[in-house]
Each structure stands twice: as structure tokens, then as C-alpha cells.
Ligand code: SF4
């Protein structure tokens with residue numbers, strides 16, 4: 001799923017400082033699962049903002065709404081009747097949400113309350129890690145199901161680099177060197193020679209490097 | 223006298239584009255340049271135009287400089303990050319390259335290595351900012367340099383723009399000038415009239431604009447440029463080329479006329495793009 005972090009209260013306050021009445025919109029998708037932009041977080045942020053503004057002698061009115069998904073035009077319609085009753089709308093979905101909202105309601109102003117970070121999952125309660133960089137051509141089967149494109153700092157197809165030490169990556173002591181893990185796994189399984197295969201230079205056209213992407217499923221297009 | 227001084231005293235400068243080889247055989251590039259060395263004020267060395275991999279501009283420019291020629295090194299944002307860009311700028315200056323031209327660089331999808339990643343770590347305006355920073359003795363991260371370069375900086379300007387696009391182009395030009403750009407290279411012209419709206423808005427005495435004059439190698443090329451690349455080429459000119467018994471001679475004579483017109487119009491110089499006919503540069507410049 002998509003992992004995001006909430007922006008700092010100061011940044012959000014600064015974005016909406018000139019508004020008196022806003023709608024705070026959450027999303028029941030990924031951001032609910034990673035505890036950043038679901039109904040609960042919408043409630044907490046709304047209360048915090050209201051208290052902060054009241055303290056400043058500049059109270060703000062905030063309505064709350066959490067959509068099924070902000071990345072689906074069908075659910076984006078759920079605020080059709082109310083969107084223009086506010087000075088601005090703040091979205092707590094990933095970066096897709098406020099954009100779908102902006103496209104559906106061009107006359108309204110939308111602000112992001114979260115920083116969208118990566119595709120990953122929870123490795124323990126409260127800790128999420130990156131697993132996929134959406135490169136568009138999955139190759140993890142070469143590496144026993146571990147992705148060096150997303151998880152190696154240099155996206156090496158042939159690793160590790162000289163910076164790998166004690167299972168850690170050169171960029172920081174708390175970052176796993178995924179190549180160390182890949183090599184260990186191959187060794188344990190007696191298949192180290194798999195890694196001797198020279199891979200073709202990666203085709204980055206299918207990744208973001210090839211420009212904005214689109215997926216068309218002919219059989220579904222009406 | 224360096225290019226900068228020539229600009230300063232108002233000399234009509236002749237620049238010529240000189241492509242580095244795709245490979246290491248530099249003799250064609252060097253020979254073509256050496257032949258016109260005394261007639262050209264500086265050679266513009268493109269940095270992998272259209273994202274086609276070849277010898278770098280830094281390499282090509284250094285080779286030409288080693289033969290006593292002044293060059294303009296092109297720098298793009300596509301292939302290098304801010305570390306490499308700054309490093310190459312320092313290297314260039316250290317090797318005697320005094321002129322640079324900043325460009326964004328076309329997308330790799332247009333070139334011959336489609337699968338690569340474009341870097342685009344910093345954009346063009348930030349690149350100009352980096353050049354200014356280096357010139358004041360600091361790098362982009364604010365660290366002190368031991369000795370700072372001093373470049374004459376060029377950029378592109380789309381002199382063919384009209385209407386809203388022209389307004390945008392003029393504002394972009396002002397932005398580039400503020401960022402330290404000293405001269406502008408305009409795309410190929412075949413008829414000064416085609417850039418009249420631009421000329422109405424620009425004071426050629428204050429802004430150094432250098433239009434490109436491109437050699438038309440064939441009728442097919444002329445038609446292609448006219449139809450697909452928005453380069454206005456009149457039917458008369460195309461007919462003239464069609465009827466000519468010797469296309470090369472005709473093409474040079476067409477280019478000579480345009481160069482004279484560019485000079486008369488008060489531009490700071492002209493940039494000749496020989497499009498592979500670098501061996502004909504000498505003849506052209508003799509005619510000018
Ligand atoms: S190889 Fe590409 S698609 Fe597969 S997990 Fe890694 S980044 Fe994601």
C-alpha cells in the first residue's frame with residue numbers, strides 16, 4: 001500500500017492561515033491502514049487545528065468527512081453537494097486524493113495534509129518500510145523475492161557495492177543492505193551462482209523516468 | 223581577443239556548431255574546425271543533442287581548445303546531477319573554457335538510449351544559479367571554492383514565438399538574464415521577417431541575440447523543417463533549391479544571404495549549424 005506521513009502542524013496551519021472555514025477530507029484506503037489519514041486522524045487533526053486557532057484568537061470552523069477512496073471519481077462525488085461551502089479543502093489522502101479532488105472541483109482550493117512517501121507495509125506495529133518503487137518491470141524473482149531496485153540505495157542490479165558493511169548500507173547504520181540479505185539468502189540455499197548472471201541495463205522507461213504513466217485495460221474500457 | 227571582449231566592443235561574431243564524434247575519431251571535427259579557425263570566433267560544442275550519445279561537450283571543447291580555438295561548452299540538466307555539473311564546470315574553466323551554454327536537454331526517449339533515466343536533478347534556472355554561485359567562489363551547497371571561474375553564459379531563446387508564447391518567452395528570457403545569462407542563441411532563421419514579432423519586443427543593442435543559420439542540405443530537409451519543425455521556409459526558397467543544378471553551392475549562397483541579413487538587422491552574431499557539412503564551412507565563410 002501507499003505509505004504517507006502527516007505534515008507538521010505548523011506547515012498545515014501555514015497553508016490554511018487565511019481561511020475561516022475548511023473541510024478536512026480523509027480517505028478509507030491506504031492512509032487509513034497506515035494510520036495517517038483515516039476518520040480517526042481527520043478527527044484528531046481537526047480538533048488540534050481548532051484548538052490552535054482558538055488560542056491564537058482566530059477561530060476556524062472545520063467540518064470532517066472521510067471518503068471511501070479519494071482515488072476513485074465515484075467516491076470523489078461524495079462531496080459534490082458541499083464542496084463549495086468552504087474557503088478551502090484539506091485532504092489527508094495520498095497525493096492522488098487532492099489531485100482527483102482538484103480535477104473534480106476546479107473552482108475549489110485543495111491542500112495536502114500528508115507527505116506521500118512510498119509503497120510498502122508495516123514490519124511491526126507503527127513501523128512501515130519501503131518494498132517497491134513501482135519501476136514497472138518487476139524483477140524480484142532474480143533476487144529471491146527481494147527488491148534491490150527499491151531497497152538498495154543505489155538500485156543496483158549487481159550488488160553489493162563497496163559500502164556494504166556488517167549487513168548495513170553505507171548511507172546509514174540503521175539501513176539494511178538488501179544486497180547483503182540477497183547474497184546470504186542465495187548462499188543459504190546454495191544458489192549463489194544465480195547472482196553471476198549479468199543482467200541487461202535496466203529499462204527505466206517503464207518507471208517514472210519514462211514520464212507520467214498510464215495503465216489501460218482494454219476489456220474494461222467502455 | 224576572447225568572445226566576451228568581442229561582444230563588448232560590438233563585433234559581429236561568427237559562431238559555428240561543431241559536433242564531437244560518436245566515437246574517438248576526432249580528426250574530422252578537428253580538421254573541419256582548424257580550416258575555419260581564423261574566421262570563427264568560437265565553436266559551440268553541443269552536449270549530446272537529441273539525447274544521442276556521443277563524445278561529451280567538455281571532451282570535444284577541450285580538444286578544440288588544445289588546437290588554439292575558443293569554444294562554448296554546452297551543459298545540460300539531463301545527464302548529470304548537481305555534483306557532476308559543478309565538477310565539470312570547474313574542470314572546463316580549469317582547462318581554459320571560458321564560455322558555456324546551459325540547456326535542459328531533450329528527453330532520452332528522443333535519442334538512441336531510450337531505456338536510460340534522465341537525471342534532471344536540478345533544472346535549467348538552478349543550473350544558472352549554480353554557475354553564479356561558482357563565480358562568487360561558492361558551490362551550490364555554500365562551500366568555499368579555492369579559486370572561482372568566470373564564464374560568459376549563453377542560453378536558448380525561441381525567437382519564433384508569437385502571441386502568448388512570445389510573452390512567456392520574453393519573461394523567461396528576462397528570468398535567464400537575471401540568472402546571469404549573457405547571450406542567447408535563437409533557432410534557425412531563413413527569413414528575418416518570420417521573427418518580426420520577437421524583434422519588435424527586443425532591443426538588440428541591449429540583448430545579445432545570435433540567430434542560428436542552418437545549411438539546407440536538400441529540398442527534403444527544407445520541406446521537413448518547414449512542415450514539422452515550425453521553421454518557416456518560403457516556397458520561393460524551396461523552389462530556388464529545387465532548380466539549382468548544384469544544391470550545395472545554392473545552399474551556401476542561401477546561407478550567405480541570411481547571414482548578411484542577420485548582420486544588417488543588428489544581431490550580435492550568427493551561429494552556423496552545418497548539419498554534417500562542416501567541411502563546407504570554409505567555403506561558406508569565404509563567401510560571407
Ligand atoms: S522490481 Fe520494480 S516492480 Fe518489482 S518490487 Fe522492485 S520496484 Fe517494485
Ligand code: SF4
Nearest residue numbers: 152160161164169177
Ligand atoms: S550498501 Fe548495500 S544497500 Fe547500500 S548501496 Fe551498497 S549494495 Fe545497496
